[in-house]
Amino acid sequence: MSETSQYTEDNIRSLDWKEHIRMRPGMYIGKLGDGSSADDGIYILLKEVMDNCIDEFVMGAGKTIEISIQGNKVTVRDYGRGIPLGKVVDVVSKMNTGGKYDSRAFKKSVGLNGVGTKAVNALSSYFRVESTRDNKSKSAEFETGNLINEEELTETSRRRGTKVSFVPDESIFKNYKFRNEYIERMLKNYVYLNPGLTIVFNGEKFYSENGLKDLLEDNNNTEDMLYPIIHLKGADIELAMTHSKTQYSEEYHSFVNGQNTTQGGTHLSAFREAVVKTIRDFYGKNYEASDIRKSIIAAVSLKVMEPVFESQTKTKLGSTDMGDGLPTVRTYVNDFIGTQLDNYLHKNPETAEKLQRKILQAERERKELSGIRKLAKERAKKASLHNKKLRDCRVHLTEMKNDRRLESTLFITEGDSASGSITKSRDVNTQAVFSLRGKPLNSYGMSKKVVYENEEFNLLQAALNIEESFQDLRYNNIVIATDADVDGMHIRLLLITFFLQFFPELIKENHLYILQTPLFRVRNKKETIYCYSEEEKRNAINKLKGKPEITRFKGLGEISPDEFKYFIGDDIRLDPVMLDKAMSIDSLLEFYMGKNTPDRQEFIINNLKVELDLVEEK
Incomplete structure (x- = not known):
């Protein structure tokens, strides 16, 4: 009998809990990543530990959480009730063990399935847990989920609580x-949702007095707001909203039981629907939903009994019921907003007037754009059949059930040689390429009309699928990949201007990056090292000894597809593009793209100083 046809008990094996987590980490923490993206696994590990501390605070135990990150070692200390001392090892290393199955103790908890800290333990090269309660302390240490040291109970005068330290596994x-x-940002979200909680991170304190109102103020410049933030609170709901003077799109921050549901869900759909219905009823006009919601900036937080999420990373709420005999999520949100927002608008006629003017302006703009939009859509439709600019990938951010959706990436490149290299070396499952033809248009100060009239921008908007709603974004990472020279820097600025002007939430929500590419290749017959700075080049020369061959890359087009795969694979280096809240979007755009040419030239020269020095040195 051939070997392949044998199928016996020996072929069946059960993975123990830690092997399964280590073999399939994506099932537990989403994507892995290197820390350059906000949803990378190392932050999810911290979040899983934090969620337990927050649940203690919600139960009225411990008002302070201390976090320290030194190098790769993370330590989180709460002053809650402490894990029951006889269960310290079980709670962090046995599946389906936890205190949250008893819903009396944790009525509106986040981590219901007891997987969180076990995943952190299994995915850490070092993990230590220590619990203190009733003047006694108990601790245990693990490596990759394996218990290596369990200390006996000791007497202590330390305050009660739990302390967890871990080092994410570099393998x-x-x-x-x-x-x-x-x-x-993660810690700020925790304090917005838990007024009264203090989080101390590496000595810096985070605290919020006004909940979601603080969230909107900290994420936006108040000069960009059309009217003062409307802030409403109920027993299990809190919301804050305003409209922006500068941005076109809708922007939402949504939470369930303290969990940032970045993909929204039933509560966010109910909120968007309720705002439209209430505003129509208030003005007695059947305004278009898109005109009412255009430029809205809002945050909504809901507390639900035993929430059902659509994935382990809890980014989208699936529950339709509030639980505990309450109505559905939709009815609850509709009733609350229908009463409270209506009352607010009656009491604040100035805000009501500004809001109505904004809706009428949105209506005018929509009608002006409708003809050109129709033409642009037809053009885009034809183009997408033979869109040479976009080489798409198979997996997209919108595919909620796909465990690689967070890896979906669109590279925006300039010129055929660079896009050719990336196209040949990319991962066709998760990496798409959009190639520009020369420099894009400077869209500073232009209206949304330009997005439809300019073929390149129209096709880029169609590729991202963000015209109707930011929720439909097809790629988690949008990466600008241009040469590291003056022209490349200018193209970066023009693209950032486009996103800032028309889709600032892509930047606010950390979807936009700059691709770092190596400046040098240092190699001998045995080894090749790619270097991203002078210092890395020096270290490589020292490491390879003798007289290694040194190549200076001037542009992306010079790098062969065989080599390019190293820069966009596991070792990809990305610089996130971030917004400084202290500067309004208008003033930011004016600085970079306005008429102050000398300031801008100085900025570009200063930022290219390293590059120019290297060229001169050579």
Whole structure:
């Protein structure tokens, strides 16, 4: 009998809990990543530990959480009730073990399935948990989920609570580093949703007095707001909203039980619907939903009994019921907004008037654009049949059930040689390429009309699929891949201007990046090292010894497809494009793209200083 036809008990194997997590980490924490993106796995590990601390705060135990990140080691300490001492090891290493199955203790908890800290444990090269309660302490240490040291109970005078330290495993999270901007944003969300909670991160305090109102103010410049933030609170719901003077699209921040549901869900759909219905009823006019919601900036938070999410990373709410005998999510949100927002508009006629003017303006703009939009759509439709600009990938961000959706990436390149290299070396499942023809138009100060009239912008908007709603975005990462010279820098600025002007939430929500490409290749017969800076070049020369061959890359087109795969694969280096809240979008655009040419030239020269020095040195 041939070997292949044998199928016995020996062929069947059960993975233990940690093997399964390590083999299929995406099922538990989404994508892996290196820390350059806000939804990379290392931040999800921190979030899983934090969620347990937050649940303690919600239960009234412990008002302060302390976090320290030194290098790759993360330590989180809460002052909650502490894990029951006899269960310290089980809680972090046995599946389906946790305190949240008893819904009396955790009525509106986030982590219901008890997987969180087990995943952190399994995916860390070092993991330590210590619980203190009743003047006693118990701790245990693990490596990749394996228990290596369990200490006996000891007497202590320390305050009660739980302390978790971990180092994400470098064999799983390659070349990672924590970015404080992403961590601070996550921590701010925690304090907005939990007024009264103090989080101390590496010595810096985070605290919120006014919940979601603070969130909108911290994420936007108040000069960009059309009217003062409307802030409404109920027993299980809180919302804050305003309209922007500058941005075209809708922007939402949504939360369930303290969880940032970046993909929205039933509560966000109900909110968007309820705002439209209430405003129509208030003015007694059947305005178009898109005109009412155009330029809205809003945050909504809901508390639900035993929420059902559409994935382990809890980015989209699937629940239709509030639980505990309450009505459906839709009815609850509709009733609350129908009463509270209506009352607010009656009491604040100035806001009501500004809002109505904004709706009428949106209506006028929509009608002006309708003809040109129709033409543009027909052009885009024809183009998409033979769209030479876009070489698409197979997996997109909108495919909720696909565990690689967060890896979906669109590279925006300039010129045929660069786009050819990326196209040949990319991962066709998750990486798409959009190639520009020369420099894009400077869209500074132009109206939305230009997006439809300019073929390149129209096709880019169609590729991203963000014309109707930001929720339909097809790629999680939009990467500008241009040469590291003056022309490349200018193209970057023109593209950033386009996104800032028409789709700023792509930047606000951390979807836009600049691709770092190596400046040098240093190699001998045995090894090749790609270097992204002078310092890396020096280190490579020292490492390879002798007289290695050094090549300076001047442009992306010079890099062969065989080599390019190293720069856009596992070792990809991305610089996130971030907005500085202190500067309004208008003033930011004016600085970069307005008439202050000397300032801008100085900015470009300063930012290219490293590049120019290297060229001169050579």
